[in-house]
Amino acid sequence: MIFQDSSIDCPNNSANGGIRFEIFMDSKELKDFIFHGDKVFLPHVSVDCVIFGFHDNELKVLLLKWKEGPWCLPGGFVKYDESVDDSAIRVLHERTGLRNIFLQQFHTFGHPTREKGKKTTHAKSWISKRFISIGYYALVEFSKVNPHPDMLSTECKWWDVLKVPTLIYDHKQIMNRALEAVRLDLNDHPVGYNLLPEKFTMPELQCLYETILNEKLDRRNFQKRILAMDFLVKLKERKIGGAHKAPFLYRFDKKKYSHALKQGLKSNW
Amino acid sequence: MIFQDSSIDCPNNSANGGIRFEIFMDSKELKDFIFHGDKVFLPHVSVDCVIFGFHDNELKVLLLKWKEGPWCLPGGFVKYDESVDDSAIRVLHERTGLRNIFLQQFHTFGHPTREKGKKTTHAKSWISKRFISIGYYALVEFSKVNPHPDMLSTECKWWDVLKVPTLIYDHKQIMNRALEAVRLDLNDHPVGYNLLPEKFTMPELQCLYETILNEKLDRRNFQKRILAMDFLVKLKERKIGGAHKAPFLYRFDKKKYSHALKQGLKSNW
DNA sequence: GCAAAAGTGTTCTTCTTACACCCATGG
DNA sequence: CCATGGGTGTAAGAAGAACACTTTTGC
Numbered sequence: 001m002i003f004q005d006s007s008i009d010c011p012n013n014s015a016n017g018g019i020r021f022e023i024f025m026d027s028k029e030l031k032d033f034i035f036h037g038d039k040v041f042l043p044h045v046s047v048d049c050v051i052f053g054f055h056d057n058e059l060k061v062l063l064l065k066w067k068e069g070p071w072c073l074p075g076g077f078v079k080y081d082e083s084v085d086d087s088a089i090r091v092l093h094e095r096t097g098l099r100n101i102f103l104q105q106f107h108t109f110g111h112p113t114r115e116k117g118k119k120t121t122h123a124k125s126w127i128s129k130r131f132i133s134i135g136y137y138a139l140v141e142f143s144k145v146n147p148h149p150d151m152l153s154t155e156c157k158w159w160d161v162l163k164v165p166t167l168i169y170d171h172k173q174i175m176n177r178a179l180e181a182v183r184l185d186l187n188d189h190p191v192g193y194n195l196l197p198e199k200f201t202m203p204e205l206q207c208l209y210e211t212i213l214n215e216k217l218d219r220r221n222f223q224k225r226i227l228a229m230d231f232l233v234k235l236k237e238r239k240i241g242g243a244h245k246a247p248f249l250y251r252f253d254k255k256k257y258s259h260a261l262k263q264g265l266k267s268n269w
Numbered sequence: 270m271i272f273q274d275s276s277i278d279c280p281n282n283s284a285n286g287g288i289r290f291e292i293f294m295d296s297k298e299l300k301d302f303i304f305h306g307d308k309v310f311l312p313h314v315s316v317d318c319v320i321f322g323f324h325d326n327e328l329k330v331l332l333l334k335w336k337e338g339p340w341c342l343p344g345g346f347v348k349y350d351e352s353v354d355d356s357a358i359r360v361l362h363e364r365t366g367l368r369n370i371f372l373q374q375f376h377t378f379g380h381p382t383r384e385k386g387k388k389t390t391h392a393k394s395w396i397s398k399r400f401i402s403i404g405y406y407a408l409v410e411f412s413k414v415n416p417h418p419d420m421l422s423t424e425c426k427w428w429d430v431l432k433v434p435t436l437i438y439d440h441k442q443i444m445n446r447a448l449e450a451v452r453l454d455l456n457d458h459p460v461g462y463n464l465l466p467e468k469f470t471m472p473e474l475q476c477l478y479e480t481i482l483n484e485k486l487d488r489r490n491f492q493k494r495i496l497a498m499d500f501l502v503k504l505k506e507r508k509i510g511g512a513h514k515a516p517f518l519y520r521f522d523k524k525k526y527s528h529a530l531k532q533g534l535k536s537n538w
Numbered sequence: 539g540c541a542a543a544a545g546t547g548t549t550c551t552t553c554t555t556a557c558a559c560c561c562a563t564g565g
Numbered sequence: 566c567c568a569t570g571g572g573t574g575t576a577a578g579a580a581g582a583a584c585a586c587t588t589t590t591g592c
Contacts, residue, residue: 042313042399042401043311043312043313044311044312044313044314045313045401078379078401080381080399081381082381083379083380083381084377084379084380084401085379085380087379105376105377107374108353108374108377108403110352110353110354110403111352111353111354112349112350112351112352130311130349132311132314132347132353132403134377134401266537268535
């Protein structure tokens with residue numbers, strides 16, 4: 001897994017202050033990109049990011065809508081001197097404004113017909129050629145994201161993973177594969193730090209797990225198991241305001257959480 | 270995982286009859302490859318294969334030795350109309366003579382300095398440029414392999430994974446990552462079909478697992494657990510000729526084995 | 539006061555681990 | 566005959582699954 005610094009903290013994520021969206025805004029830059037992008041980016045290699053968030057008890061995925069076109073995953077290209085991981089980090093920052101995101105490479109998609117129906121209006125451009133795409137998934141805190149379309153898109157918004165529309169090329173497969181990867185990773189890595197607010201309740205955490213797994217879990221067993229993993233701190237406070245009995249708040253123990261992330265856990269949901 | 274046809278059987282693997290090693294043999298072809306390979310292959314993308322075999326109670330890995338150079342993993346490039354998986358399949362066939370091999374993509378390596386010390390005798394050639402490499406591992410039956418160097422190499426031979434020499438670039442890391450991937454896959458996939466002869470004994474299978482995991486396992490518990498997975502068939506015969514009590518022979522139940530491969534198992538070694 | 543959600547422990551079952559004795563074979 | 570490896574089963578411990586009652590709150 002990748003963290004953009006050694007801490008799991010995200011000190012620069014709050015609000016949008018100081019974030020430079022390094023994207024091309026006008027059509028001159030778009031033309032430059034299409035006709036001269038190969039001066040900057042490696043040909044034939046792209047990065048696609050499946051960005052997951054959690055909101056309203058739904059697992060969300062951030063999608064872009066192409067101008068007069070279908071929806072797709074946020075993606076990008078690899079600069080000549082940039083690592084592939086850094087490309088994914090850059091894409092994530094450009095689309096969400098976030099840094100220090102939990103990012104994981106899960107598969108590389110390289111079938112020659114994966115971009116079926118690719119339009120060839122600029123057939124000679126590097127961009128109309130075949131691309132091999134390296135898939136990453138990210139887990140981000142929904143409320144901190146400022147969705148931002150790229151120069152090819154008009155819209156950038158969250159979709160419920162259960163209701164995503166038709167996606168371009170093989171992007172639906174990529175998304176499903178990312179989901180599988182997240183579910184598998186749930187077995188040996190703690191999840192939640194980047195998906196939940198700082199303080200959260202046990203039922204909220206359980207709902208997150210249930211949503212990712214798309215399956216109901218037993219309340220008592222869930223609590224026992226999560227607490228046994230020993231990376232939560234139970235707070236004195238309860239969440240007030242909701243109907244019904246006020247649940248306790250918890251937060252992650254950053255140190256233990258990081259350790260569990262690196263170390264791995266033995267658990268099967 | 271990838272099988273080159275729907276069966277896990279390897280009917281074409283025995284001996285070398287009819288295998289066409291599609292490699293370049295003389296220096297004209299080598300020159301063609303260096304200066305015009307980019308007409309055939311995608312630039313900047315390569316495939317590296319970590320080919321594991323099992324022999325003499327050792328986990329082996331197939332390595333190539335470059336002319337006047339270090340050892341490296343067998344690798345190759347992706348043809349313009351070829352899927353990345355097929356490139357790996359092609360590399361495997363060219364180096365081992367085998368088809369229908371168990372092949373698994375495990376990670377893509379894309380750091381810009383991963384090929385540290387890359388020689389630039391043909392600095393203008395596509396081949397001296399930066400490459401992003403897609404890692405595959407393969408599990409093959411040692412005795413059926415006919416190691417075959419490629420046009421850049423003088424030697425192709427098996428090494429004990431515990432004794433591999435210094436490898437070029439980041440190939441040692443790639444190998445170690447492949448080992449991790451195999452060990453993880455051991456948790457939810459049966460292993461052995463492509464590593465052991467058709468008939469084998471329980472101690473042999475256990476030795477395979479112990480070698481992969483680099484850890485001793487309890488004889489009785491191993492047997493219970495493996496048999497509970499229900500993809501072995503116990504034969505009436507025993508293995509004769511060895512010293513000591515003759516152990517029973519087993520074979521894989523092809524149907525159940527394939528099913529377990531697709532379905533996954535729940536097990537933690 | 540009632541419906542809906544949250545707090546909390548115990549039992550049963552299953553899986554995992556640890557462990558020992560007898561048997562066959564070659565030298 | 567003995568050293569070595571192989572065949573086999575059981576008992577204890579750990580982990581997972583199933584499960585119920587009481588409390589709090591808003592309406």
